[in-house]
């Protein structure tokens with residue numbers, strides 16, 4: 001049962017919280033890219049409501065087939081011309097990395113009469129292959145989002161480099177947390193870093209120890225992904 005793996009993740013998150021003396025809640029996002037509607041429904045029936053998807057097309061195919069109280073999180077790279085499709089229902093966008101994308105979300109959210117919560121994706125480790133702004137670019141983008149009426153700046157997101165030992169990427173999580181602390185000290189209008197979205201299957205316990213408010217878990221809940229049908 002998928003809920004057993006989900007609950008195991010929950011237990012491991014709670015243990016990491018205890019180790020680090022933290023008392024906040026951590027949101028466990030079930031990353032459902034490549035997974036079927038039936039798999040998502042199984043977790044939904046067991047009480048899970050927050051799901052993360054990477055691809056707009058895939059999300060648009062699944063969303064109408066599933067209950068409307070699911071909180072869908074966009075965690076993958078988002079093209080501006082696709083924002084209009086998800087603006088009516090998306091719960092949070094974790095992957096904002098340009099001012100122009102933020103402006104497009106503003107425009108589409110306004111059309112729907114919504115305020116869409118977003119996170120800024122940060123490429124903490126400066127990897128060539130990854131999306132996200134550099135740590136230095138965060139304050140300017142955050143300030144710009146703070147000026148928008150229909151986009152609400154909630155925090156920061158990162159994906160750590162792949163590592164054999166998750167201890168190797170602890171500095172990446174620590175750095176994201178520090179960027180958030182620094183942002184909050186600046187007291188920019190309408191900008192509060194409340195959520196750090198960090199930690200995936202192979203490194204989420206370290207991320208929780210370093211302050212994650214949301215972990216994004218695919219493989220550990222659903223098993224290995226199969227991309228052959230794509």
Ligand SMILES: *Cc1c(COP(=O)(O)O)cnc(C)c1O
Pocket residue numbers: 031033054075076159200201202216217218219220
């Ligand atoms: C796929 C994905 C995840 C989940 O990865 P797992 O290693 O399967 O837990 C988390 N975040 C993002 C941005 C992803 O693309």
